[in-house]
Amino acid sequence: xxxxxxxxxxxxxxxxxxxxxxxxxxxxxSVLKAAVTAFLIPVEKMLDEETxxxxxxxxxxxVIYIILLVVVLVFAAIDLIPRFYVARKxxxxxxxxxxxxxxxxxxxxxxxxxAAIDIAEIIFFPKLLEQxxxxxxxxxxSLVLDITATVILGELCLTAFRIRKIExxxx
Amino acid sequence: MQKDFHYFAAxxxxxxAGWSLEESLEIAAADQMADLCSRTFLDKVxxxxxxxxxxMQLELMQARTDLIxxxxxxxxxxxxxxxxxxxxxxxxxKTGKRYKQKYRLxxxxxxxxxxxxxxxAKGKGTAAAGLSxxxxxxxxxxxxxxxxxxxxxxxxxxxxYEIIDGKDETITFRHSPGAPDDLEQRLYTNSIYQSxxxxxxxxxxxxxxxxxxxxxIRYRYLPAWADYNEIVKDNPAEYWQAFCQMVCALQYLRGExxxxxxxxxxxxxxxxxxxxxxxxxxxxxxxxxxxxxALGGKIAGQDIPDLDVEKLQxxxxxxxxxxxxxxxxxxxxxxxxxxxxxxTNKIFSSGNxxAGWSVDFSKEGFRGIGDFWKLVEASxxxxxx
Numbered sequence: 001x002x003x004x005x006x007x008x009x010x011x012x013x014x015x016x017x018x019x020x021x022x023x024x025x026x027x028x029x030s031v032l033k034a035a036v037t038a039f040l041i042p043v044e045k046m047l048d049e050e051t052x053x054x055x056x057x058x059x060x061x062x063v064i065y066i067i068l069l070v071v072v073l074v075f076a077a078i079d080l081i082p083r084f085y086v087a088r089k090x091x092x093x094x095x096x097x098x099x100x101x102x103x104x105x106x107x108x109x110x111x112x113x114x115a116a117i118d119i120a121e122i123i124f125f126p127k128l129l130e131q132x133x134x135x136x137x138x139x140x141x142s143l144v145l146d147i148t149a150t151v152i153l154g155e156l157c158l159t160a161f162r163i164r165k166i167e168x169x170x171x
Numbered sequence: 172m173q174k175d176f177h178y179f180a181a182x183x184x185x186x187x188a189g190w191s192l193e194e195s196l197e198i199a200a201a202d203q204m205a206d207l208c209s210r211t212f213l214d215k216v217x218x219x220x221x222x223x224x225x226x227m228q229l230e231l232m233q234a235r236t237d238l239i240x241x242x243x244x245x246x247x248x249x250x251x252x253x254x255x256x257x258x259x260x261x262x263x264x265k266t267g268k269r270y271k272q273k274y275r276l277x278x279x280x281x282x283x284x285x286x287x288x289x290x291x292a293k294g295k296g297t298a299a300a301g302l303s304x305x306x307x308x309x310x311x312x313x314x315x316x317x318x319x320x321x322x323x324x325x326x327x328x329x330x331x332y333e334i335i336d337g338k339d340e341t342i343t344f345r346h347s348p349g350a351p352d353d354l355e356q357r358l359y360t361n362s363i364y365q366s367x368x369x370x371x372x373x374x375x376x377x378x379x380x381x382x383x384x385x386x387x388i389r390y391r392y393l394p395a396w397a398d399y400n401e402i403v404k405d406n407p408a409e410y411w412q413a414f415c416q417m418v419c420a421l422q423y424l425r426g427e428x429x430x431x432x433x434x435x436x437x438x439x440x441x442x443x444x445x446x447x448x449x450x451x452x453x454x455x456x457x458x459x460x461x462x463x464x465a466l467g468g469k470i471a472g473q474d475i476p477d478l479d480v481e482k483l484q485x486x487x488x489x490x491x492x493x494x495x496x497x498x499x500x501x502x503x504x505x506x507x508x509x510x511x512x513x514x515t516n517k518i519f520s521s522g523n524x525x526a527g528w529s530v531d532f533s534k535e536g537f538r539g540i541g542d543f544w545k546l547v548e549a550s551x552x553x554x555x556x
Contacts (some may be wrong), residue, residue: 006401010330
């Protein structure tokens with residue numbers, strides 16, 4: 001069928017599919033970044049001398065790396081689970097299946113949280129630049145990528161609402 | 172389309188159009204030769220390199236995709252396998268010149284170039300007739316794709332469904348050139364996604380796999396150029412029309428019809444065989460050679476032999492250089508040069524440079540270059556006699 005409604009629905013679904021892919025890729029990127037930050041920055045830069053001396057002298061320096069690994073895994077779980085949930089449901093929506101409405105509420109909640117974090121980052125940006133342990137360029141790139149991810153999520157929410165509107169015959 | 176339609180079905184069409192069995196086999200051979208006459212083949216038989224009507228996979232892998240390379244690819248594929256439907260077509264939205272030029276190369280049946288192709292073959296013998304049948308038949312199978320590498324025209328996406336008994340069934344595409352298509356599991360091989368606009372993977376119907384070449388299949392998909400309008404492709408119905416149009420064109424080439432008009436089909440002539448032909452077209456199989464061969468045998472009243480390329484090759488290579496144009500392959504090469512020259516010239520004349528700069532080589536008096544000189548000589552000889 002090739003009426004305006006069907007055509008618009010296909011266009012929005014195609015957009016939604018691309019946005020869902022974007023959410024997934026940005027999720028993987030953020031976990032990769034966390035892992036790189038945790039393991040490539042020397043522990044001497046992360047811990048104060050006293051703590052470092054305690055672990056080194058007691059022959060338990062490896063515990064630092066175990067703790068870092070746990071931190072990265074917890075971060076990955078917290079960060080990836082909601083992203084993958086939203087991306088997976090959005091993909092199903094783009095295929096014309098019915099993944100329910102709950103995922104859209106979660107996507108919106110996630111968007112509000114991300115937007116709040118981004119706003120905070122912008123407000124405290126000068127301070128972040130001063131205190132950075134990974135370099136100024138890295139801080140700037142991180143901010144740009146975080147804002148991009150939030151924009152993608154916002155667009156995903158809008159597209160999902162547009163699809164529902166068209167499907168209900170209002171669009 | 173494959174050998175089943177380009178050789179055996181073409182033979183059936185020629186027989187129904189009134190050609191003798193010997194002539195029909197020559198027409199069928201020329202039709203199929205269009206899928207075999209690559210530069211590798213021409214190098215082997217010492218034929219004119221510009222007469223290439225196809226490119227083998229290895230040749231395509233080595234093909235350059237700079238401006239000159241793309242023009243060479245476009246000349247071959249647009250002239251013989253993806254004849255443009257309308258060289259003046261306007262895209263539905265305002266677009267840039269480069270996109271518009273590619274859009275205008277989209278293959279469609281019943282375009283003005285189909286008429287030009289058939290008329291060009293008139294009075295040039297069975298080799299030219301067979302070659303024109305290849306071009307005509309492919310306009311039906313390859314419609315909606317362009318004979319130039321282009322992501323924005325030829326790409327397809329996940330929206331691709333096979334229609335079986337009126338229901339949509341999902342299709343799985345894989346990039347596994349060695350593996351045959353699995354009709355039961357609906358696993359089809361296609362070219363790999365390449366985001367580069369001019370990648371060779373985006374040539375013709377590569378992204379849709381061999382689906383356009385199967386007569387039995389019905390499917391719907393979203394072509395990249397159609398602005399989210401889906402296309403429903405009903406191959407059994409379209410192959411039927413292709414067959415009836417071939418019979419009509421072959422009747423014209425034989426002198427039974429005064430003119431060849433697009434959109435005219437020899438339904439009446441084919442009517443007695445309609446049920447059998449439709450049954451072959453509907454049969455779910457990747458290769459219908461046996462069925463078409465059997466039907467040809469019924470129509471001719473004797474067995475239809477398979478194509479013997481070695482024999483044609485030997486005949487051409489054994490002939491003295493000055494006599495080679497008189498052999499079957501020699502006539503085929505001349506027909507190929509004429510067709511390529513005509514289509515390239517039409518594309519160029521429409522203001523489109525995707526097939527390159529062109530002069531009409533078939534016109535007498537032009538001082539030709541390279542091995543197109545052969546075509547100029549043949550035209551002069553024709554004018555003198």
